[in-house]
Structures are given as C-alpha cells and as structure tokens.
Amino acid sequence: MKKLLLPMLFLFVLVLTACNNESTETKTNNISNDEKEESTTITYQSEEGPIEVPANPQRVVVLSSFAGNVEALGVNLVGVDSWSKQNPRYDSFLKDVEEVSDENLEKIIELDPDLIIGLSTAQNLDKLKEIAPTVTFTYGKVDYLTQHLEIGKLLNKEKEAQDWINDFKKRTKSAGEEIKAAIGEDATVSVIENYDKQLYVYGNNWGRGTEILYQEMGLKMPKKVEETALAPGYYALSLEVLPEFAGDYVILSKSAGTDNSFQDTETYKNIPAVQNNRVFEANMEEFFFNDPLTLDFQLEFFKEHFLNSK
Known part of the structure; x- marks a missing residue:
C-alpha cells in the first residue's frame, strides 16, 4: 500500500506545481497587457507644459508648417493646412489628405484626429484641445533642426529625427x-x-x-x-x-x-x-x-x- 501511495503523491505534486505555474504565467501575461495599455500614451513637454499624447498617433492633423516633418517621420496625416496642399512636392502623400484650418472645427471633428499640431498663433485653441491632444510651437523659437527633433519627440520618433539631422548636417x-x-x-x-x-x-x-x-x-x-x-x-x-x-x-x-x-x-x-x-x-x-x-x-x-x- 505504501508503495502505491508514494507514486500517487508524487503525481499530485507535479499537477499542483503545473497549475501554479500556469496561474503565475497568466497573471504575468495580464500584467504585461495592462502595461501595454498604459504605454499607449506618452508625456510630451510642450511649450505650455506637459501634455499626454498618443505613443503611436494614427490620425494627425497639421494646421501649419509641419506636414513635411510628420511625413518624413512616417506618421499618417489626415488633415493639413492650405499652404501644404499647394506644395507640388507634397502631392504624392497629400493627395487624399483633407485641407483644414483652425477656423473649420466641424471638418476637423469629422476627421477624428488623435493628435493636432500647429503654431502658437492658431485660433480656437481651447476648442481644438477638446477635439484631440493639441500641441503648438512658436515659429522661430528654436532653430529649424531642433524644431524637427521636437516633432520627433512629440511623435515618439526622436531617434529617427536625430538620425536624419546628423546625416543632413554631414551632407x-x-x-x-x-x-x-x-x-x-x-x-x-x-x-x-x-x-x-x-x-x-x-x-x-x-x-x-x-x-x-x-x-x-x-x-x-x-x-x-x-x-x-x-x-x-x-x-x-x-x-x-x-x-x-x-x-x-x-x-x-x-x-x-x-x-x-x-x-x-x-x-x-x-x-x-x-x-x-x-x-x-x-x-x-x-x-x-x-x-x-x-x-x-x-x-x-x-x-x-x-x-x-x-
């Protein structure tokens, strides 16, 4: 009887250990998923202070000047200013992008942006911030290369921005x-x-x-x-x-x-x-x-x- 009991007890311990491991693994996976959800946003230090923005923006509206910066970093644009739409060198990537302005809030709402970028002189900023996280820059406050780096930080693409800057300066x-x-x-x-x-x-x-x-x-x-x-x-x-x-x-x-x-x-x-x-x-x-x-x-x-x- 004792000879039979020992193998059964050993088997029970193995099953219990396996269940505990599975439970621990499931808990670990759940924590990992929670962390992933938490990391869907980042904090950008804007001119107005820290602001929470998407870590991987998918629908960006640019109200002035920075459409080329966003495109160069491989981030999707859904709306841009009229000056950008007039640039024939932008035709290839702005063909299906809507023309917008800081005065046409209804059109911006329809585009359902997850990030809005513009100049500090933009109108209706309070209303724009209600539509999506809105970050503005003062033109000329920093030099043009630092400006691109800041947009890289905003879009969670700082390394890509810095790599281009380094290469550009050499060229x-x-x-x-x-x-x-x-x-x-x-x-x-x-x-x-x-x-x-x-x-x-x-x-x-x-x-x-x-x-x-x-x-x-x-x-x-x-x-x-x-x-x-x-x-x-x-x-x-x-x-x-x-x-x-x-x-x-x-x-x-x-x-x-x-x-x-x-x-x-x-x-x-x-x-x-x-x-x-x-x-x-x-x-x-x-x-x-x-x-x-x-x-x-x-x-x-x-x-x-x-x-x-x-």
Missing part, C-alpha cells in the same frame, strides 16, 4: 565646401522672392533654403541684406533698390501665377548676377518650408545649380 557641410571652392569664399548669395506683387529678401532662418545656405554652408549674404533682413527674417523692398540687395548669386523664388514682369525691366536686367547668369529660379510653392523633405530637395537644387554655374 550640407560636404556640399558647402564644394560650393565655396567653386564660387569663392567671398561670394555673396541673396534669396529673393516675388510674392503677391511684392519683392522680399530673406535672412538666415525663414525657409526658402536660407537655413542651408547661411547656417549650414556658411555662405555670405550682401551687407545690405544682413543689415535689414537678418534680425527680422525678411525685408520688403522695391524694384528700384533691388540691385543693392542682390548678391553675386541670387536664388529667385517665384510662382508662375504671379506677375513677374519686374524681370523685364532694365533695373533687373542690369543686375550683375542677372548678366552673369547667376540667378537660379526656384518654384516658390516648393521652396517655402524647412522640413526634411523640402530641405533635401533644396540641398540637391543648390548642388546642381552652384556647381554647374559658370
């Missing part, structure tokens, strides 16, 4: 050295735009490739541009004084839909950069922004034109 430094060798260390460059019948010249942080030319490559701007446009970012000027602001090389940002008849005037034609074929015309709608997609395009544009100019 622009290399291209800048080539361009300086080709055009000369002391050559000056102006970025001029014809917008709505008004001419503007730009400083070093207002899109249009200015960040690449002046910040990354260290190219020089004419003294007149430095005096008037560097601090505010841009400066409006008349055709009569345009020659004073034109550098040895000019990046001319313009739109086919704008009156560009100033280029037919003698004042324009007599500018040395014009006479020396050193005016590089860019599509204004493609050149506005300073997100990674636009910056990569601008960098290739500058390499192609400066290195092939006479």
Whole structure:
C-alpha cells in the first residue's frame, strides 16, 4: 500500500506545481497587457507644459508648417493646412489628405484626429484641445533642426529625427565646401522672392533654403541684406533698390501665377548676377518650408545649380 501511495503523491505534486505555474504565467501575461495599455500614451513637454499624447498617433492633423516633418517621420496625416496642399512636392502623400484650418472645427471633428499640431498663433485653441491632444510651437523659437527633433519627440520618433539631422548636417557641410571652392569664399548669395506683387529678401532662418545656405554652408549674404533682413527674417523692398540687395548669386523664388514682369525691366536686367547668369529660379510653392523633405530637395537644387554655374 505504501508503495502505491508514494507514486500517487508524487503525481499530485507535479499537477499542483503545473497549475501554479500556469496561474503565475497568466497573471504575468495580464500584467504585461495592462502595461501595454498604459504605454499607449506618452508625456510630451510642450511649450505650455506637459501634455499626454498618443505613443503611436494614427490620425494627425497639421494646421501649419509641419506636414513635411510628420511625413518624413512616417506618421499618417489626415488633415493639413492650405499652404501644404499647394506644395507640388507634397502631392504624392497629400493627395487624399483633407485641407483644414483652425477656423473649420466641424471638418476637423469629422476627421477624428488623435493628435493636432500647429503654431502658437492658431485660433480656437481651447476648442481644438477638446477635439484631440493639441500641441503648438512658436515659429522661430528654436532653430529649424531642433524644431524637427521636437516633432520627433512629440511623435515618439526622436531617434529617427536625430538620425536624419546628423546625416543632413554631414551632407550640407560636404556640399558647402564644394560650393565655396567653386564660387569663392567671398561670394555673396541673396534669396529673393516675388510674392503677391511684392519683392522680399530673406535672412538666415525663414525657409526658402536660407537655413542651408547661411547656417549650414556658411555662405555670405550682401551687407545690405544682413543689415535689414537678418534680425527680422525678411525685408520688403522695391524694384528700384533691388540691385543693392542682390548678391553675386541670387536664388529667385517665384510662382508662375504671379506677375513677374519686374524681370523685364532694365533695373533687373542690369543686375550683375542677372548678366552673369547667376540667378537660379526656384518654384516658390516648393521652396517655402524647412522640413526634411523640402530641405533635401533644396540641398540637391543648390548642388546642381552652384556647381554647374559658370
């Protein structure tokens, strides 16, 4: 009898141990699932303070400026501002994305966003925050690369953002050295735009490739541009004084839909950069922004034109 009892007791212990292990494993799995649910949000330190946002946003609305940053980080867009919709270089990924504004709240509600991104000057911010977590940035508060890094942090893509920044700085430094060798260390460059019948010249942080030319490559701007446009970012000027602001090389940002008849005037034609074929015309709608997609395009544009100019 004792011989029979011992094997049965041993078997009972094995079954009990197995049940306990299964119970422990189930409990562990449940804890893991709870932790996963808790990790569906992250806390982003915004300009206004900490805000809870999705850890993996799926439906992002961008109200100004940052559509290219979001797309470059591989995050889905469902609504963007009108300026972004006008950019032909965004057509491939904004084709089915709705155009929205901070005034059309009903349309934003219909898009059911899980994150809204915009500028601090946006209207109806209190109402937007009721629709979805809303994060705003003050334009120019940080430099353009830090801005992309901040958007990377917001979207839980900080590493991807930093990797692109590191690579971009290497590429622009290399291209800048080539361009300086080709055009000369002391050559000056102006970025001029014809917008709505008004001419503007730009400083070093207002899109249009200015960040690449002046910040990354260290190219020089004419003294007149430095005096008037560097601090505010841009400066409006008349055709009569345009020659004073034109550098040895000019990046001319313009739109086919704008009156560009100033280029037919003698004042324009007599500018040395014009006479020396050193005016590089860019599509204004493609050149506005300073997100990674636009910056990569601008960098290739500058390499192609400066290195092939006479």
